[in-house]
Amino acid sequence: MTTPTDDAVRRAVGAVIDPELRRPIAELDMVRDISVANGAASVGIVLTIVGCPAADRISADVRAAAASVPGVTDVALHVGVMSPAERRALTERLRGGRPAREMPFGPGSLTRVIAVTSGKGGVGKSTVTANLAVALARRGLSVGLVDADVHGFSIPGLLGLVDADGNVPQPTRIDDLMLPPVAYGVKVISIGMFLRRAHGEAPVGAVAWRGPMLHRTVQQFLTDVYFGDIDVLLLDMPPGTGDIAISVGQLLPHAEVLVVTTPQPAASDVAVRSGVVARQTGQRVTGVVENMSAMTLPDGTSFALFGAGGGAVVAETLSTDAEPVRLLGSIPLSTHLRTDGDAGTPVVVAHPDDPAALAITVLAEILAAAPRGLAGRSLPLRPE
Template identity: 80%
Template sequence: MTDDTADLVRHAVGAVVDPELRRPLAELDMVRGIGVDGSVARVEIALTIVGCPAASRIESEVRSAAASVPGISQVDLTVGVMSPDERHALTDRLRGGRAARQMPFGPGSLTRVIAVTSGKGGVGKSTVTANLAVALAARGLAVGLVDADVHGFSIPALLGLVDADGLPPSPTRIDDLMLPPVAHGVKAISIGMFLRRTTDGPLGAVAWRGPMLHRTVQQFLTDVYFGDLDVLLLDMPPGTGDVAISVGQLLPQADVLVVTTPQSAASDVAVRSGLVARQTGQRVIGVVENMAAMTLPDGTTLDLFGAGGGAQVAGALSSDGEDVRVLASIPLSPALRADGDDGIPAVLAHPDDPAAAAITSLAAELAAQPRGLQGKALPFSPR
């Protein structure tokens, strides 16, 4: 019975999921010794690194898992750390055979990549992207989010990935792999996670030109371990500058979602971001009109930024037999703004708000679109 109980303890402990790697401990070779002496389970595990930020959670869940086995009333837990060779073997396994710093989201990837762009700043692109990512995750999809707006990063705050002092968490490193923090089921990475506050001041500013911007985006895509994703969203900087060109070179197969406001001054510029994306081979899949007319309590509408901008962008980008539609019209919403300031996406905090409902419908439409598998290797082999 002791051997049978030890097997049950090993199975229970091995099923505990590492909260950062999102894989069971047994699969990560983190379970070392398991023994049972009467009603006492002796468990030994190895964490990936010294000072692992998830250590307390892992230890607690391992104790609970072992104690859940019938006949076990006490758990003696020993926690160690992987050796350099063991960590190296783990990172190789996580990459799935890919070489270090190799792009996992190339044309053969099964992950759908969607770059969310805009022609100018201030149209709510980041708010739309953050809420869209959370809405997709709420539908059960594995979602990653890259904050490619290096100079104007805001994704950590919008997702609530900040501490009481407003500081984003630093990604955990396992050798040359970075593990992205997770919020609301979305794995996110941002340059803001690598900056630190100086003597009670704001987070440091990023003053980089083309080569450094390209290198940063490239590292986000190659050195961050997102695991198997259904969708990878990129919150692009406004305009058609260095990052847009770099993403076009690194991810020529990406789909592009263009965000504009109804105002002509915004829609005229938004068209350009779609045109530049097409020049790199990317496909414009639709337009999102943000800050559209809102319905007031008395039933009247307030079109603060005018009307028709989304349709104007869609019409200008529809050419050569390619029909670009307005996929969502998101009304002005105090809740959407306030929830963003509070770090709680409106699609979760106020799902019945008209703006949140419009983003949820957008997520449903994008999730329903089939992914083309032609020319892509599927992860299975015949027996």
Template identity: 75%
Template sequence: MDAAVRRAVGAVVDPELRRPLAELDMVRAVVVDGDVARVGIALTIVGCPAADRIERDVRAAAASVAGIAEVVVEVGVMTPAERHALTERLRGGRAARVMPFGPDALTRVIAVTSGKGGVGKSTLTANLAVALCARGLAVGLVDADVHGFSIPALLGLVGPDGRPPAPTRIDDLMLPPVAYGVKAISIGMFLPPSEAGRPASGAVAWRGPMLHRTVQQFLTDVFFGDLDVLLIDMPPGTGDIAISVGQLLPHAEVLVVTTPQTAASDVAVRSGLVAAQTGQRVIGVVENMAAMVLPDGTTLDLFGSGGGAAVAAALSTDAAPVPLLASVPLSVALREGGDAGVPVVVGAPGDAAAQAIEHVAASLAATPRGLSGRPLPFTPA
């Protein structure tokens, strides 16, 4: 009976690390006396934000074993040595502060960029992340738009006090909060509260070196686990962060977002050209705020038309054509979902904008990562 309860409890998944408790060495003594099971577990840190959920899941798992009528859960905390062993195991032998998303990694890195701000890049990135996750992919999202961060709010990662949850720290590892299955990290999760309980002034006034260090820490110190796709929500333009990401992730793929308006599409081309100069590959263009169909059947092209196709054509070469992956129409549901923290692909999947974003997700999921410049694990016979 003890072994059966231990197996059931060991299969419980830590909601932050996304691994079974047995694999994380979090299960302690398990003793069954008659129909009473006494289970000991060790949390990673004092004040673990997932403590209540873990205890509840452990209790339910033990109670599911035939013959168990009562469960007593004894909660403790790992010793420093146990935590160190855990972080070493999570890194899989990788040294501390070494980026796991290099050219030989299995994770596909896609930077979502734009020339101008206000084109809906972050909204599209958040929805695309959720859509890819719904297809069964393990997805991480880095909010690299340090000065204009918005990913926490778009994913609903905002507590009752109006602040995003802070990542849980296990020694020098940070565990990113999860929303809709997407593991996300943003500078907004680190700002101190003001008297109103909101991020102090909501602004970050940093220059190049601090921006580079922040992005580097997001890529090295945050434990995303095994990811299929890492999306990076880039700031608009071609400034410090674009250069830093180009240096840190020269193998990344780039998705360019624009609106149909010429003023936006002309600038969007520049962001794609800068990415190409660092060795990154532009894999497609998404046109946002395209014409919408009104209730009477007429269309409203508020920002004109043709900008997305023009950007795709300008970034294409004979050897590497760049497709226009989708035109996402103006959408009230898309805007309302962003304000409410409920991505439109979840809250209103039948909306035309949601369907266009789903089309982009399907295109990306169906396209394998390029192997150019990547060492392959084989030896000559």
């Protein structure tokens, strides 16, 4: 019979992934004393905070990891909490040496930042953003999503982050860092996570904020939320060209902009404005998405409820000799896209063969394959 060693159990336990920080707990310095005697393993770990929402999952995963070591017949788990000094050391390590409240997505960042905009509301921008984020995550990318539509936030509902009382889970706080909830592999932050209501009460009231509050909220989402090393950060922008569009342009002047429109001129004419304002702040229009385009009926005929051609017109209008803009995709009208969004399950997950889901998946492939401009950026390489 195999005799388990302390080191073998430590390696197994240390490889457990913290579900919020998405790193091995050994790397996070959460493993404490481990000993094995006569097949019985005594395992000590510490959680980051008191009342850690991931405590049960971490404990279960640690028990399972220790029990998986050949020769271990019993596991006694001892759970503690980090000291304030240990938490400070952890947050400093997570920041990678950056000062507190410094925005990690500046021009030198390797994270690709894409702001999804529209000229007007009601074009399905948030639905496209939520499904696009999930489609990118399903391709193996690490994805973050900021719901920057503070007045009209809808991302938590579209991604199923709503409980029976209509509340959304709040981010876990480690000192001055917030750990965003994860849905379908996407790290999500929204103002809806900070507005609570009790059982049976009316829905949360509107957020009645003006420019300075809106700017500070978006800034805090970008500085105080720990997304970690992500490949793509999507921002679900509010419609139009108001305060938040200007703030994002100031905070993220290197961001790409994806313009969402519907086919009819009433939407496409306005959509052009969001691209123009983005360019004025130095951002680059990476492409146009036409939502609610023609759908194919069971008899094979095409039904264009909102007309046709608006997406191509927006792309052509925004194109310049130095910066051509492409129509990257047309997402057809889809009942599943609507009902799955209402149910909090992205259509790319619930009905991946739906025409709208297929169009969004192709859009994700196009964006994922686009080259990343690394000129002038410092790569995170250091000599050994």
